Every structure is written in C-alpha cells, then in structure tokens.
Amino acid sequence: xxxxxxxxxxxxxxxxxxxxxxxxxxxxxxxxxxxxxxxxxxxxxxxxxxxxxxxxxxxxxxxxxxxxxxxxxxxxxxxxxxxxxxxxxxxxxxxxxxxxxxxxxxxxxxxxxxxxxxxxxxxxxxxxxxxxxxxxxxxxxxxxxxxxxxxxxxxxxxxxxxxxxxxxxxxxxx
Numbered sequence: 001x002x003x004x005x006x007x008x009x010x011x012x013x014x015x016x017x018x019x020x021x022x023x024x025x026x027x028x029x030x031x032x033x034x035x036x037x038x039x040x041x042x043x044x045x046x047x048x049x050x051x052x053x054x055x056x057x058x059x060x061x062x063x064x065x066x067x068x069x070x071x072x073x074x075x076x077x078x079x080x081x082x083x084x085x086x087x088x089x090x091x092x093x094x095x096x097x098x099x100x101x102x103x104x105x106x107x108x109x110x111x112x113x114x115x116x117x118x119x120x121x122x123x124x125x126x127x128x129x130x131x132x133x134x135x136x137x138x139x140x141x142x143x144x145x146x147x148x149x150x151x152x153x154x155x156x157x158x159x160x161x162x163x164x165x166x167x168x169x170x171x172x173x174x
Contacts, residue, residue: 110138124155
C-alpha cells in the first residue's frame with residue numbers, strides 16, 4: 001500500500017506556483033490512515049518515548065494515535081493564544097512574515113524523551129520552533145517525524161545540518 005499514492009496534490013494552492021500536498025485523502029482512507037499510524041509506530045516501538053508532540057493542526061491527527069500506541073503522553077504545539085494555561089512560546093519565520101507557537105509550561109518534564117510529529121516538512125520553521133520549545137522545557141528531542149518531506153524546499157536539510165534526526169514516510173520532489 002503506497003501512502004504517497006493516497007495524497008492529493010492541489011496545484012497553485014494557496015498561492016500560484018505552490019503544489020499543496022493534501023493529506024485529507026490519505027486520512028479518509030481507512031487503509032491509508034492505518035498504514036500511516038502503523039508505519040510511524042513501528043519505527044519507535046522499541047524507543048522509550050515519554051511524550052509525542054503534535055504540531056497544529058494536522059500534526060495533532062497523527063501524533064495523538066501514535067502517542068496512544070506508544071503508551072506516551074500527547075502534547076499539542078499551538079499557535080499563539082490558543083492554549084488556556086501559562087505557556088512558553090517561540091517565534092518563527094514564514095515566507096511572508098512571522099508567527100509564534102506555544103506549549104504549556106508544564107507540558108514537558110525535565111528529561112522527557114520527546115518525539116515531534118507534523119504532517120509535512122517544507123521550510124522547517126515550525127518544527128524548528130517546536131524543537132526550541134521542547135528543549136527550553138527540558139525535554140530531549142529523539143526525532144522529528146513527518147508523513148511528507150518536501151526536500152527541494154530545504155527544511156529537512158537545514159534541520160539535519162543543525163544535528164536533528166528526521167524521519168518521513170514519503171517525499172515529493174518538485
């Protein structure tokens with residue numbers, strides 16, 4: 001079963017020249033969803049993972065069942081102002097400005113072994129911010145996991161050059 005074949009590509013969304021990789025077609029397919037979660041869980045089932053961090057919003061969909069299967073806690077990384085309790089935050093650069101992501105100050109315990117998950121990696125800015133938040137909270141990032149890598153955009157290369165381990169289930173070269 002090919003995960004990649006179940007991902008829809010939408011040309012010129014949200015801007016001209018962008019090839020948007022839409023995982024909703026993968027998620028709606030029971031076999032596709034099952035293969036996605038199982039593929040990630042199999043990679044980490046022998047690792048000690050304390051927390052699985054999912055990045056808003058599609059990262060939540062993947063990270064929560066992975067956390068459940070690994071008997072780990074789930075932590076959401078949210079955009080600024082979305083979490084109700086005290087937070088720590090990190091700014092990151094977008095193509096057209098800046099944004100900020102946050103976690104609760106008590107989400108990660110010192111020494112927690114953390115797996116970070118998002119649907120895809122493009123520029124790597126959001127994941128880089130999430131890594132900083134986990135480290136600031138005292139967690140140890142085990143690996144950054146994605147359903148899709150877009151290597152031509154350069155985010156995965158940049159994070160690897162910073163010394164981070166990355167894993168993806170598939171990649172799309174443009």
